[in-house]
Amino acid sequence: MRAFTQVDGLVAPMDRANVDTDLMVPKQFLKSIRRSGFGPNLFDELRYLDEGEADSDNSRRPINPEFPLNFPRYQGASILLARENFGCGSSREHAAWAMEDYGFCCVIAPSFADIFQSNALKNGILPITLSALQVDTLFERLYEEDKFRLRVDLEAKTVLLPDGELWSFDVDAFRRDCLLKGLDDIGITLERADVIRSFEQRHRERFPWLFEDIVL
């Protein structure tokens, strides 16, 4: 996983509550067996005026000029500002892959759906939870100022506003450590293989029926 330490990035708005992962990556793109290449289809139905298919040439599709991510002022954004319950619905990790592939490494919202939050953290994307009031403030400033940027420091757990105001945020200590070092979960867990094996042995004695081969 790509490590995340600090980012000084342009902020783009996604000004609606309950953004679901179907909206982030519509179903037709889930046919891909790859992990990469979802960026051009992030928010596909909002971004383009036609209906995209898995094999569409996205560079030739008509762009929706009214969708903020298509505005010139937000090109190159790496921080997405959103409303509550961001990433609800389907568990599709394609949503996180699309965010990463598009170039976002951070999402700020008042709350996140559990599965998306977990998927994001495993893909080098930092979800930052701020209060609804703070998020309101960020939206106001974002709309007022051209090229509104934030500086996010994961080590210090802070967000620095352009006027010098510094806000702190909370993040799961384990996830923070993984992100800072770019660690992959599986490697960490396999370091505990002996502990898992001895648990498994006790579990097997207690619940032997759970360990029978599946014979169909």
Added chain:
Amino acid sequence: MAQTLYDKLWDAHLVEQREDGTALIYIDRHLIHEVTSAQAFEGLTLAKRPVWRKSANLAVPDHNVSTLASERRGGLAALPDPVSRLQLQTLDDNCAAFDVTEILLDDPRQGIVHVMGPEQGAVLPGMTVVCGDSHTSTHGAAGALAHGIGTSEVEHALATQCLIQRKMKNFRIEVTGHLQAGVTAKDVALAIVGRIGTAGGTGYALEFTGTAITGLTMEGRMTLCNMAIEAGARCGLVAVDTTTIDYFRDKPLAPKGEHWERAEIWWRTLQSDADAEFDAGIEIDGSAITPHVSWGTSPEMVAGVHGHVPRMVDMADETARNGLARALEYMGLSEGMPISDIQPTAVFIGSCTNSRIEDLREAAAVLRGRRISPTVDKALVVPGSGLVKAQAEAEGLDQVFLDAGMEWREPGCSMCLAMNADRLLPGERCASTSNRNFEGRQGSGGRTHLVSPAMAAAAAVMGRFVSVDEVLSSGIETRGGI
């Protein structure tokens, strides 16, 4: 100390609690399908990691399969869409390479992973169950701790037989009294999501208790737990009782003989202790729940069939007003309009929420001897599995649907997520027994109204949303006659 059901399941699977608050939880069963597994198997291959315990895994293709008998007859190789064929072939190839048991596309037991799992006894009470699908919460109906996971976690579970988790909080939803006739588990689920909202359960394990819940069949409990994720909760739970144990008694993969005896003793302990403390709770009067219809683009946007779409003045703040305005525009509805004025032209009966035999019986009871409205031009019935299909055909339900003017399809996820060719056209309005009414969910520009199978059948007959009673007393009794 008194424990909740979730506490008990957590403790029984806790491999290791770490100082930072995370824990390793052991996974008993891992269900796999074609859409969220390919990248996980690729990860194992790249890292040269084996599958930790092969007997824990069971795969089945479901999300992206054709439901047309004409396309299914020739097996995987004959499927017309090459992109889908590659995805399905990749599942077969990965299962073969990693020695994972798979129910193949042409097997009569193939079906939606959350229908097949309990049906085969691959999911059992007291298990931890994961699957790369958010509706894995379904299996909480069995008193199993079941989480939907992303693909990185699919890979993690395959490689380590564990998940890294933080213990969730406990939320009790008590539904008292008894449901009225014509009110189903789906209506209870929609009423709950409407009450607590799509983020109301975030960070919690929801336990559904009360007489209206214990009165549900296993199928009904699955429908309810299935939609726990629509309230933001990764898992929903119902305590084990005789209904649960009787359901699993004859399932193919259920324990046998002495193992069954031992299992039953453990399963009978799978309830929250009487004095267990919950971090949150609500009580709902089950006898007051009416048949529900979703009117908007989020599963919390629901109303009773005799209710109305909300008005702007009822909204609490600017974000809510914007949300309502956007939903009304997308759905092509006006504020304050009666739900019974909404006229779907498509009907979908299926999905992991409502495609089990009981759901089909419920819909068929409304449709028997009736025809769908001439204004309804698309009506799909998609059984949840090959075994559900065979049972429905043995009971003549397929003929009831066909006589009514509906299509009787092969098992799969179908128009719930519209990955295959089963989808709504832009602007098309559907009465759907599925679980999500998000923008574009059932097809780009499609408009979804979530309802129970009986309500979908009633809408099919009347061409608008009505309660089942209104169909039964409508005079639309015989085929084609009004």
